[in-house]
Amino acid sequence: MYQFEYHKPTSLAEALGLLAEDADAKLLAGGQTLIPTLRQRLVSPSALIDLAGVPELTGIGRSGELLSIGAMSRYAEIIESPMVRAIIPSLSRTVEVVGDPLVRNRGTIGGSLANNDPTADLTAAVLALDATVVTDRRSISADAFFVDLFETALEPGEILVRIEFPRPSRSAYIKFRNPASRYALVGVFVAEVAGRVRVAVTGAGPKVFRELMFEEALQRKFSPEAVKDLEVSASGLSSDLHASAEYRANLISVLARRAVSAALNEPSHGI
DSSP states (O other): OOOOEEEOOSSHHHHHHHHHHOTTOEEESSOTTHHHHHHTTSOOOSEEEEGGGOGGGOOEEEETTEEEEETTOBHHHHHHOHHHHHHOHHHHHHHHTSSOHHHHHHOBHHHHHHHTOTTOSHHHHHHHTTOEEEESSOEEEHHHHEEETTEESOOTTOOEEEEEEEOOSEEEEEEEEOTTTOOEEEEEEEEEETTEEEEEEESSSSSOEEOHHHHHHHHHOOSGGGTTTOOOOOTTOOOOSSOOHHHHHHHHHHHHHHHHHHHHHSOOOOO
């Protein structure tokens, strides 16, 4: 690793101040991406600002039909939360298939979203559930947050504080994972929120995206049969040693049908 300063602020204001003082500093959340890149000497920040001690970034709460999850909430906390399981059980099940036990015990929801890995699971959940990303400055819709490969709408010096999820009437996530990395070769999250169907796809392109053709078909009839004959174009999809663009296109169709079936079979949401 390169030499750098280490800071552990105890408030959001202190973290923002440290970030404003040093443009080359990096924020440290769960460290599941940043630490390996430091070890490989791929990045050389002047300082690390560890957000683990910032209380404003933690906690899972509810306001009416809105579920709020602090950016520094670890995956394990989300899985274990009775509130998450009751309000959005599909979100809890999505987090259960993230990485391995080490990743789930150290990784954070905010770190995942800010990194915007094209194969991440939680990006699909946030986009399909029409969540809102709240920072220290503003609220950003999920549709506007994910910009490009490893790029988000976050501006320099801006810190992600929490994510607000509206309660869906039904939702489910299905992924086909790489057996080695456990990242999604393709993952499809289907949700009906406020009477509108949203379908988000991860792992298939340079960033998470909505599949509008599927949304329109499911809006007319929410059933696996509504999308069984829809064919996804391979144009613009990722092609690598793990799967071709054509293979990923077919997976989107297959997984969308399975996600719809899972959403229809999901138990009624509780509290």
